[in-house]
Amino acid sequence: DAKTTQPTSMDCAEGRAANLPCNHSTISGNEYVYWYRQIHSQGPQYIIHGLKNNETNEMASLIITEDRKSSTLILPHATLRDTAVYYCIVRPPNEKLTFGTGTRLTIIP
Amino acid sequence: GAVVSQHPSWVICKSGTSVKIECRSLDFQATTMFWYRQFPKQSLMLMATSNEGSKATYEQGVEKDKFLINHASLTLSTLTVTSAHPEDSSFYICSAPPRTQGYNEQFFGPGTRLTVL
Numbered sequence: 439d440a441k442t443t444q445p446t447s448m449d450c451a452e453g454r455a456a457n458l459p460c461n462h463s464t465i466s467g468n469e470y471v472y473w474y475r476q477i478h479s480q481g482p483q484y485i486i487h488g489l490k491n492n493e494t495n496e497m498a499s500l501i502i503t504e505d506r507k508s509s510t511l512i513l514p515h516a517t518l519r520d521t522a523v524y525y526c527i528v529r530p531p532n533e534k535l536t537f538g539t540g541t542r543l544t545i546i547p
Numbered sequence: 548g549a550v551v552s553q554h555p556s557w558v559i560c561k562s563g564t565s566v567k568i569e570c571r572s573l574d575f576q577a578t579t580m581f582w583y584r585q586f587p588k589q590s591l592m593l594m595a596t597s598n599e600g601s602k603a604t605y606e607q608g609v610e611k612d613k614f615l616i617n618h619a620s621l622t623l624s625t626l627t628v629t630s631a632h633p634e635d636s637s638f639y640i641c642s643a644p645p646r647t648q649g650y651n652e653q654f655f656g657p658g659t660r661l662t663v664l
Contacts, residue, residue, distance in 0.1 A: 474655075481551075481640045481655035482591065525590075534581065535642070535653060537591040 441465070441528045447542040456513040458541050460526030463507040468530050471502060473511045475522040476540075482525065485511065521545045549575045551643050553656035560631055561664055567627045568659045570597075570641030576621035577643035581653070582614075585638040597624040597641075621646065631663040 443461040450456040462471065472487040486493055486500045488509075493500045499512040513520055525540040550573040560566050570580055578599045583591040595616055596604040603616035615627040624643075628635055640658040 476591075479638070479658070479660070481553075481642070481658045483655070484652065534593060534596065536593065537583075539590050 441536075442526045442538055444524075444526055444538065444541045446539070447544070449544050449546050450513075450516050451546050452518060453515055456516040456520065456543060456545070458511040458513075458524050458526075458543065459508065460511070461508045462526070462528045465506050465528050466530070469528050470531065471500065471506075471509050472527040472529065472535070473498070473500065474525045474527065474535075474537075475520075476525070477519075477522045482537075485524075516543075516545045518545050518547065549573075549643075549645055549654045551641065551654045551656040553639075553641060553659050555659060556657060557660040557662075559662045559664065562632055563630055565627055565629045566631055566661060567625055568639055568641075568661075570624045570626070570643070570656055572622045572643045572645075572654075575643075575645040575647075577624075578621060578646050580618060580624040580641055580643045582616065582624075582626050583640045583642070585640060585658075591640060594626075597626075628661065631661070633663045636661055636663045 470487050470489050473485040474482040476482045486498050488500045502509045521544050523540040523542050525537050552571045554569045580597040582594045584594050585591045593606050594609045597616045597618040599618045605611045618624040638658050638660050642653045642655040644653045
């Protein structure tokens with residue numbers, strides 16, 4: 439049973455903000471929201487994670503709704519190198535990472 | 548961020564032979580490492596948890612006698628695919644959380660592509 443639901447694929451124009459949604463309506467109080475991405479034929483790369491508050495780092499911003507049932511990963515100025523599969527993962531601290539099917543994001547020149 | 552390496556990056560072997568894949572944490576120590584497998588157009592599936600100094604923990608459906616895991620030091624875990632068959636052809640990826648951070652931050656290796664003829 440999937441803990442998260444993501445669109446299968448999305449396109450975004452180069453230079454625009456890419457907004458990737460994730461539904462996690464059954465999230466528990468101690469579970470964090472993690473985002474990883476996987477560029478073709480490479481290992482996954484950590485992007486960002488959060489619990490309740492919105493988070494920002496040099497790669498992206500994570501917006502978590504107040505009820506924590508959904509979140510959005512924002513890549514502010516998408517480049518062609520951001521084309522990848524993006525995984526939204528919900529898990530308690532110190533638990534193993536379990537990957538779903540993710541969203542295939544394609545950046546269009 | 549911390550660096551995890553894998554060797555080899557790709558390997559081709561004959562059916563029935565064994566293949567060893569190494570996973571190293573280059574600038575941090577890891578008491579635990581994770582091994583994943585990824586078939587084409589599919590997501591990563593966790594195979595096992597490698598524990599330094601003790602036996603690995605395997606996920607349901609993963610044959611421990613076929614996928615031998617050794618975690619002999621705080622920076623090295625190895626996965627040996629024994630008696631490999633074409634259906635074992637896959638992309639094998641390891642990950643490691645720094646020892647000081649629990650599992651909260653994991654760094655992934657670049658993966659090893661195994662092709663069994």
